[in-house]
Amino acid sequence: ILNVEQSPQSLHVQEGDSTNFTCSFPSSNFYALHWYRWETAKSPEALFVMTLNGDEKKKGRISATLNTKEGYSYLYIKGSQPEDSATYLCAVALIRQAGTALIFGKGTTLSVSS
Amino acid sequence: NAGVTQTPKFRVLKTGQSMTLLCAQDMNHEYMYWYRQDPGMGLRLIHYSVGEGTTAKGEVPDGYNVSRLKKQNFLLGLESAAPSQTSVYFCASRSTRVDTQYFGPGTRLTVL
Numbered sequence: 001i002l003n004v005e006q007s008p009q010s011l012h013v014q015e016g017d018s019t020n021f022t023c024s025f026p027s028s029n030f031y032a033l034h035w036y037r038w039e040t041a042k043s044p045e046a047l048f049v050m051t052l053n054g055d056e057k058k059k060g061r062i063s064a065t066l067n068t069k070e071g072y073s074y075l076y077i078k079g080s081q082p083e084d085s086a087t088y089l090c091a092v093a094l095i096r097q098a099g100t101a102l103i104f105g106k107g108t109t110l111s112v113s114s
Numbered sequence: 115n116a117g118v119t120q121t122p123k124f125r126v127l128k129t130g131q132s133m134t135l136l137c138a139q140d141m142n143h144e145y146m147y148w149y150r151q152d153p154g155m156g157l158r159l160i161h162y163s164v165g166e167g168t169t170a171k172g173e174v175p176d177g178y179n180v181s182r183l184k185k186q187n188f189l190l191g192l193e194s195a196a197p198s199q200t201s202v203y204f205c206a207s208r209s210t211r212v213d214t215q216y217f218g219p220g221t222r223l224t225v226l
């Protein structure tokens with residue numbers, strides 16, 4: 001079974017701090033990597049999908065990079081705000097999985113204090 | 115567009131009871147998924163479907179059955195609920211062209 005590892009498990013920062021999280025995955029049979037943002041009592045919302053080695057995506061203050069050769073992705077948040085508090089999930093899709101089911105990491109829970 | 119909806123939002127069952135969770139999507143998506151989310155475990159795939167009339171097992175299928183009689187609906191059944199099935203259940207769907215999965219709001223199930 002493929003393991004998708006996320007670190008750290010949780011993180012507490014002050015408003016205005018920049019931060020980053022890591023998602024690690026086995027690089028064989030890789031197809032795509034997803035980042036989701038999951039607020040308490042809501043459903044996960046898609047942030048980014050990346051497929052190519054070297055991909056970089058950006059949405060406002062949040063950006064992500066992908067290294068498929070070494071099997072990792074970074075999610076960066078610049079100038080964290082309290083509304084960024086959420087759990088950030090990484091998920092990997094493999095080639096040859098019918099329906100391209102996602103394998104999720106356990107998430108990094110970010111708490112931003114004002 | 116309602117997106118992905120789940121019924122019910124909450125449910126408490128006694129051990130041995132049965133129930134069905136309903137997932138509905140109005141985006142004409144081919145693929146649908148059922149996950150369970152437990153503390154410290156992340157989202158784990160129970161069953162999924164790549165089209166109407168087809169289903170397949172995911173990572174943790176034991177104790178669950180599913181059906182996809184209509185394209186827009188994906189049902190998750192528990193024939194004889196056990197306390198180990200206490201969890202939050204999420205349904206998701208996606209199209210064949212875009213990898214992004216869209217999630218429902220979740221169903222919180224407690225089995226006593």
